[in-house]
Amino acid sequence: xxxxxxxxxxxxxxxxxxxxxxxxxxxxxxxxxxxxxxxxxxxxxxxxxxxxxxxxxxxxxxxxxxxxxxxxxxxxxxxxxxxxxxxxxxxxxxxxxxxxxxxxxxxxxxxxxxx
Amino acid sequence: xxxxxxxxxxxxxxxxxxxxxxxxxxxxxxxxxxxxxxxxxxxxxxxxxxxxxxxxxxxxxxxxxxxxxxxxxxxxxxxxxxxxxxxxxxxxxxxxxxxxxxxxxxxxxx
Numbered sequence: 075x076x077x078x079x080x081x082x083x084x085x086x087x088x089x090x091x092x093x094x095x096x097x098x099x100x101x102x103x104x105x106x107x108x109x110x111x112x113x114x115x116x117x118x119x120x121x122x123x124x125x126x127x128x129x130x131x132x133x134x135x136x137x138x139x140x141x142x143x144x145x146x147x148x149x150x151x152x153x154x155x156x157x158x159x160x161x162x163x164x165x166x167x168x169x170x171x172x173x174x175x176x177x178x179x180x181x182x183x184x185x186x187x188x189x
Numbered sequence: 190x191x192x193x194x195x196x197x198x199x200x201x202x203x204x205x206x207x208x209x210x211x212x213x214x215x216x217x218x219x220x221x222x223x224x225x226x227x228x229x230x231x232x233x234x235x236x237x238x239x240x241x242x243x244x245x246x247x248x249x250x251x252x253x254x255x256x257x258x259x260x261x262x263x264x265x266x267x268x269x270x271x272x273x274x275x276x277x278x279x280x281x282x283x284x285x286x287x288x289x290x291x292x293x294x295x296x297x298x299x
Contacts, residue, residue: 110289119289177238178235181232182232183231
């Protein structure tokens with residue numbers, strides 16, 4: 075089946091620094107990628123949807139200047155958390171779909187801890 | 190806007206029991222519905238995908254049904270095992286947007 079990877083799996087950073095998370099589709103071309111965050115004991119919340127070569131579409135309440143999303147190729151999307159604060163500590167998960175494929179393939183997630 | 194609800198929020202059963210998890214959604218205009226499991230601190234594992242034209246899908250001890258007109262899906266787990274303990278999420282695809290349910294936390298007691 076289709077495989078999506080995320081890097082890093084865990085990251086700890088100091089408040090005020092920026093963190094980049096990569097999401098890669100390993101064996102298919104991901105025309106659309108999604109970024110989610112999940113707080114403890116809560117469901118996934120969609121942050122943004124990105125189509126290759128286009129600007130990401132952010133969900134209401136998600137600061138696009140804080141969570142920078144780039145989907146420059148059909149196999150790679152990046153999420154950069156700028157000027158991270160402790161309240162940004164969360165589990166970030168990406169997913170991807172291929173053209174004409176409505177199944178969603180998920181990455182393993184990235185645990186971000188901001189101290 | 191699509192809203193997805195899962196009932197119950199938590200479930201605890203003895204090993205060997207059959208169980209049913211419920212998922213309901215408010216807008217029947219969907220492309221498909223997926224069931225996932227999530228282990229603590231881990232990503233999602235896709236269990237079953239039901240296309241909007243399908244009524245059910247089976248994989249091993251799992252069976253998922255879909256009644257699009259009534260906005261309901263169920264995940265049936267037969268002969269539950271301790272290894273089935275996890276959070277189960279359903280997600281509805283309405284086109285190019287996915288909506289997740291609130292999840293059911295399942296504990297299977299040995």
